[in-house]
Amino acid sequence: MNHTTALLVIDVQVGIVEGTPDHPNPVYAKESLVQTIQTLIDHARTRSIPVLYVQDLDVKDAGEEAFAIHPALSPAPHEPVIYKRATDSFHGTDLHEQLQALGVKHLVIVGCKTEYCVDSACRKATTLGYDVTLVRDAHSTTDNAALHAEQIIAHHNTCLHGLGNLDPFILVRPSEEDVLVPSHDSYR
Template identity: 65%
Template sequence: MIRKTALLIIDAQVGIIEGQLGPVFQPSTLVQTLKKVREDAYSKGIPVLYVQDADVGEVGSDDFAIHPEIAPLPSETVIQKLATDSFHGTDLHEKLQALGINHLVITGCKTEYCIDSACRKATTLGYDVTLVKDGHSTSDNQVLSAEQIIAHHNTCLHGLGNIEPFILVRESTEDIFAPTHDSYR
């Protein structure tokens, strides 16, 4: 099967990365990784779609804005959501289908909520997923540090699948836009 890939940047908003809903673990490192991954996508002609949490600050506020270092181009798709699941109540799936996408590279915030939900839901919708190991982050909670949460999710999501589609966790330094899923089938 021919794989067509898109990059999904989820909730990379100022209010999460640096603001009152964060800061996330290693915010500047995360932003630099997201910039590099996005530039790689651009150089390969990979579509980039953004998901923005409508509950993060007021529309138009700094907290609500996608981080300025990775702000979308005017031609790029930005989908606003209310749920942790980027697909729930949005037209994300329809937009991806219209582009012929069947492989998603997922990055963004927060690991245990919106990243986890998007990865799992994407497989049930028929997408193979590459989660960028160093391209998502979160904040400490009362039980675990952000670093532990990230490591845990990188471990438990790697190889997770639903019938046929599944998730691979790969470093941003790898060729993440070339899916390797078929070599495991």
């Protein structure tokens, strides 16, 4: 099976990663998150694997620092940035069309926040026909009233691993593996 891969970087905006005066809590393990995502972006670029960014319009107003993509993870001039309002990166956007135009069959997903936009993108991608690799140590969130961020991340890594919709499914893999090469066929 031919798998064309793309790296999807979700909501790594300054206001989410670093926090804002209104929401002062940065995401869990922000330094290692940024470093891991930057390494994956570098690997994708070196191998001419498309990198696409999703940016949430509800974080702050465009032009404000909190709205901007984290400076350590900035897109290259040719890399698309898809703007969204919903937690689902595909809803009301042309993300699916852009991926189809690139011939993508395998999505590697990283970013923020685990239980919202990352989870939604993983699940929706499988219903659209994409195999998904969620990078175990390249997504993050903040504490909520019920769970600490570390628990939320662990829970999602566990429940999303192997989740599928008919044929396409999600694998959760650590960044130490070559996550840009799909391993789904070895499980079919």
